[in-house]
Amino acid sequence: MSAxxxxxxxxxxxxxxxxxxxRGRIPSANRSAHGDNPSCGDQCDVFLRLDGDRxxxxxxxxxxxxxxxxxxxxxxxxxxxxxxxxxxxxxxxxHEIVTTGKEPEDMSDLGAFAGVHAFPARIxxxxxxxxxxxxxxxxxxxxATTESHLD
Amino acid sequence: xxxxxDRIRDEFPILNQQVNGRPLVYLDNAATTQKPRTVIxxxxxxxxxxxxxxxxxxxxxxxxxxxxxxxxxxxxAAFINAEAPEEVIFTRGTTESINLVASSWGGANLRKxxxxxxxxxxxxxxxxxxxxxxxxxxxxxxxxxxTGDEGLLDLSALDRMLTPEVKVFAFxxxxxxxxxxxxxxxxxxxxxxxxxxxVIDAAxxxxxxxxxxRAIGCDFLAFSGHKMASVTGIGALYGRRALLDAMPPYxxxxxxxxxxxxxxxxxxxxxxxxxxxxxxxxxAVALGASCDFLDSLGRQRIRxxxxxxxxxxxxxxxxxxxxxxxGPAGERGGLVSFAFKSVHAHDVVTFADEDxxxxxxxxHCNQPLMKRxxxxxxxxxxxxxxxxxxxxxxLVASMQRTLAFFGLEA
Numbered sequence: 001m002s003a004x005x006x007x008x009x010x011x012x013x014x015x016x017x018x019x020x021x022x023r024g025r026i027p028s029a030n031r032s033a034h035g036d037n038p039s040c041g042d043q044c045d046v047f048l049r050l051d052g053d054r055x056x057x058x059x060x061x062x063x064x065x066x067x068x069x070x071x072x073x074x075x076x077x078x079x080x081x082x083x084x085x086x087x088x089x090x091x092x093x094x095h096e097i098v099t100t101g102k103e104p105e106d107m108s109d110l111g112a113f114a115g116v117h118a119f120p121a122r123i124x125x126x127x128x129x130x131x132x133x134x135x136x137x138x139x140x141x142x143x144a145t146t147e148s149h150l151d
Numbered sequence: 152x153x154x155x156x157d158r159i160r161d162e163f164p165i166l167n168q169q170v171n172g173r174p175l176v177y178l179d180n181a182a183t184t185q186k187p188r189t190v191i192x193x194x195x196x197x198x199x200x201x202x203x204x205x206x207x208x209x210x211x212x213x214x215x216x217x218x219x220x221x222x223x224x225x226x227x228a229a230f231i232n233a234e235a236p237e238e239v240i241f242t243r244g245t246t247e248s249i250n251l252v253a254s255s256w257g258g259a260n261l262r263k264x265x266x267x268x269x270x271x272x273x274x275x276x277x278x279x280x281x282x283x284x285x286x287x288x289x290x291x292x293x294x295x296x297x298t299g300d301e302g303l304l305d306l307s308a309l310d311r312m313l314t315p316e317v318k319v320f321a322f323x324x325x326x327x328x329x330x331x332x333x334x335x336x337x338x339x340x341x342x343x344x345x346x347x348x349x350v351i352d353a354a355x356x357x358x359x360x361x362x363x364x365r366a367i368g369c370d371f372l373a374f375s376g377h378k379m380a381s382v383t384g385i386g387a388l389y390g391r392r393a394l395l396d397a398m399p400p401y402x403x404x405x406x407x408x409x410x411x412x413x414x415x416x417x418x419x420x421x422x423x424x425x426x427x428x429x430x431x432x433x434x435a436v437a438l439g440a441s442c443d444f445l446d447s448l449g450r451q452r453i454r455x456x457x458x459x460x461x462x463x464x465x466x467x468x469x470x471x472x473x474x475x476x477x478g479p480a481g482e483r484g485g486l487v488s489f490a491f492k493s494v495h496a497h498d499v500v501t502f503a504d505e506d507x508x509x510x511x512x513x514x515h516c517n518q519p520l521m522k523r524x525x526x527x528x529x530x531x532x533x534x535x536x537x538x539x540x541x542x543x544x545x546l547v548a549s550m551q552r553t554l555a556f557f558g559l560e561a
Contacts, residue, residue, distance in 0.1 A: 001556075002171065005505050009498075009556070018558075040497060041514035041527050063527045065497035066557075119501065 007115030008122070009066065016070035021077050022059040029057070035132030035144035037124050042068050046132040053083045058133070065125050067116065072129030074109055084137045091130050098126045155447045160537050162187040173507030176542045181327050181355060181486050181533035182511055183377045186441075190381055193440035197433050205432045206406060206423075220432040223439035224422070230442040231372065232363040233389055240395075240425045241435050244386035245354040246276040248373030249321070251388055251401045251425060252350055253280035256371075257319065259399055260348075263289030266316040268347065270295040270304055270333075271523055272326045275516040277352040277373075281321060290318070300524065302329030302478040309341060317347045324362075325355035328517040328529065329478035330461060330486045332356070339368040348394070354378055358445060358535075359485055360454035364389050376434065380536075381441035385434035388425075395421035402427040453536055457485025460534040464543045471550055477524060486533035488515075494557045496528040502553040508545060 029047035036043055042064035049057040058079050060072040075094075079087050094110050097103055101117035116126045131144035160166050163185045168175050177185060197219060203212035205220045221236065228236040242248045261267070267281050271294050285292050295312055296305045304322075313320065320342040325332050339349045350371040353362060358379025364372050371394070375386040390398075400407055400418055404427040409417045418424045445453065464487045469476055473492035490496060496512030503510045511531045514521045521527060532546055 002505060005502070008501070014557075039513070041518060041521065043527070063495075065495035067498075069495075122497070122501070125497065 004115065004118045008119055010112045010115060012074070012109050012112035013066060013070040016073040017066040020060075020069055020073040022073065022080075024059055024061060026057050026059045029059075031136045031139065033132045033136035033144055035062075035128045035135070037064070037068075037128050038145060039124065040064075042125065042128055044068065044072055044129045044132050046072075046129060046136050048133070048136050050137075053085075055079050055082055055084075055087065055137075060129055060132075062129070064128070065122075067113075067122050068125040068128055071113065071126045074112075075129050075133060078108070078110060079133060087137055088134065091134060094130060095127065098123050156452075156536075159448075160539075162189070163537050164188060164191075166537060170507040170509070171505055176506075176508040176545050178532040178534065178538065178542065178546065179509040179511050180535040180538075181378070181515075181531060183383070184358060184380050184535050185537070186382065187380055187444050189444050190437050190440045194382060194433060194437040197436045202433065204429055216432060219436050219439075220430070223432075223435040226439035226442050227387055227435075228389075230362075230446070231357075231389055232365050234365070235392060237421050238389055238392050238395065240388045240390065240422045241430055241438075242373075242386050242388050243384055243431070244375035244377070245352060245373045246280075246375075248371075248386055248388035249277050249350065249352065250280045252371050252373070252390070253284045255398045255401045255425070256348065256394065257281070257284035257290075258287065259397075261285075261288040261290040261318055264316060265290040265318040266293050266314065267291070268293050268295060268312060268317045268320040268342075270322045271297040272302065272304070272329060272331065272517070272520050273321070273323055274327055274352060274354070275518070276354070277321055277323060277350075278519070281319075293317070295322070297329075297520065297523065300475070300477050301480065302326065302331045304331070304333055304338075306334075306337075309338075313341060313345050313347065315345050317342070317345055319350060320347045321350035321352070323352040323355065325359070325484035326478070326517075327355050327486070328488050328515045328520060328531070330483035330488060331479055332360075332482060332484050335369065336367045339370075343368065355484060355486075358441075358453075359450075359457050361450040370394055376438040376441060379438075379441055380444055382434050382437045385431050385438050387438070390421070392421065395425070398424075400424050400427065404428050406430070448536060456536060457534045457538075458483060460538055460540070460543065461485045461487055463540065464532060464534075464546065467543060467547045468550065471547075471554065473554075477526070477529060485535065486531055488529045488531045490526055490529045491554065494553060496530045498557070499530045499550070499553055502556065503546070503549045506545065506549040506552070508542075508549055510546075 026047045031048040044062035047059045058076045098116040101114045103111040103114045135144045203216045205217040225236040228239045342349045348370045351369045353374040357374035372389040377383040407427045409419050476489045500510045500512035
């Protein structure tokens with residue numbers, strides 16, 4: 001197995017893929033958004049319970065590859081308790097990681113996605129759930145798509 | 152006499168390379184096939200010796216170029232046994248061919264109350280153009296069901312669905328996702344009984360088996376060059392002469408008019424009526440060359456070769472744990488399509504690429520069918536004339552390695 005491939009499929013990612021956290025609908029959700037990756041058919045729904053400006057609860061549902069499922073799962077663990085502004089900032093850092101492979105020191109488990117940058121076709125897999133979560137936060141009624149200049 | 156099959160891999164220069172340190176195993180032929188030296192040379196020779204704009208040219212090169220272009224049309228017409236070269240319209244490919252029929256024939260002939268009959272296994276290219284023309288004309292869509300994972304058309308439902316309101320029945324010859332080979336001649340015969348016009352998507356069959364439009368009895372047949380060992384950007388629409396001559400133009404401009412006034416114009420007959428602007432004559436010449444190449448191999452033999460590899464792959468893959476193969480277990484076109492219970496298609500394809508194997512994973516532009524089967528994506532391996540049994544060994548070994556990595560030992 002090449003170094004690139006083992007960097008992509010790190011243990012953290014495999015673990016979240018096998019045992020996704022916060023999967024399913026939150027009954028008390030007051031925000032949700034749907035995301036599509038038209039190039040592969042992957043789908044992701046993100047559910048939020050916002051308490052003021054803060055994410056009190058977050059969950060996801062969807063289908064997709066190991067990268068997309070692990071990313072959604074890990075994202076929920078990272079976004080819980082964050083404000084909308086903090087979530088936007090965190091996505092900016094995550095986007096930097098998956099597109100450049102550069103991993104800031106204090107990035108915790110999100111750094112596991114640094115290996116994605118060597119597989120440009122898979123960056124959208126990692127960002128799909130984030131697009132959906134940010135849309136839910138913004139209250140954007142348009143379904144999120146990975147086909148945008150924001151990737 | 153030596154057979155062109157003997158050194159078939161040498162005919163395709165691209166195959167002689169390593170990918171990720173392994174010999175390339177190219178199994179993405181349903182997306183696009185590789186090109187033989189003869190086709191590449193035909194294109195190169197045309198640009199190096201004969202290039203000039205076609206039609207109306209009074210100089211030597213233009214006349215030569217026109218002869219090559221019209222020669223390619225005649226070659227393609229013979230390849231599918233059309234009655235006349237005028238029944239072959241050059242397009243960018245299958246998608247444009249179907250858009251042409253849906254927009255021109257459909258726009259002129261469909262009304263509210265009419266029905267467009269499709270099947271559940273249509274590629275988006277033979278589905279979305281009909282959706283749009285249905286919205287434009289008020290016609291409604293109806294779908295002939297697929298039986299389930301075995302992926303056959305439910306012919307028992309055909310009589311019920313093929314009512315006199317059906318004005319057009321459009322269906323694929325070979326499914327790009329299931330590998331099903333549909334009984335196209337029977338479908339056309341039954342459609343004819345209710346007076347429905349038939350449109351066949353031959354994208355997955357044209358390069359893989361003999362096709363005779365008169366024996367099939369279809370009204371229209373659409374295909375792409377790049378899936379039949381030719382270049383990208385060229386394809387064709389076959390249409391029966393009587394239908395074509397009654398159809399309005401699809402696009403308008405130069406090359407397709409017989410007379411233009413400031414306020415109205417008259418159209419040329421087919422094929423020029425449907426080829427506005429400078430046509431893609433160089434690639435048409437390459438398409439003619441690919442017809443020669445495929446006939447030198449023998450299309451019945453290509454069908455047997457691709458089908459044999461697909462059936463062998465199907466049987467070998469069926470032994471793997473947690474695999475779900477879709478499409479017919481017996482006779483099939485040159486592809487296999489499958490999903491694993493707990494490893495997503497994109498992960499499988501990424502791991503296979505590591506082994507130098509080119510596969511495709513996803514919905515294969517077949518989202519409604521996938522939904523119908525309760526799938527979001529499959530892995531597809533598709534074969535062509537240069538593939539060998541040993542490449543199935545490589546495919547199966549790669550799948551086993553992938554399953555082992557994700558903790559599912561074979």
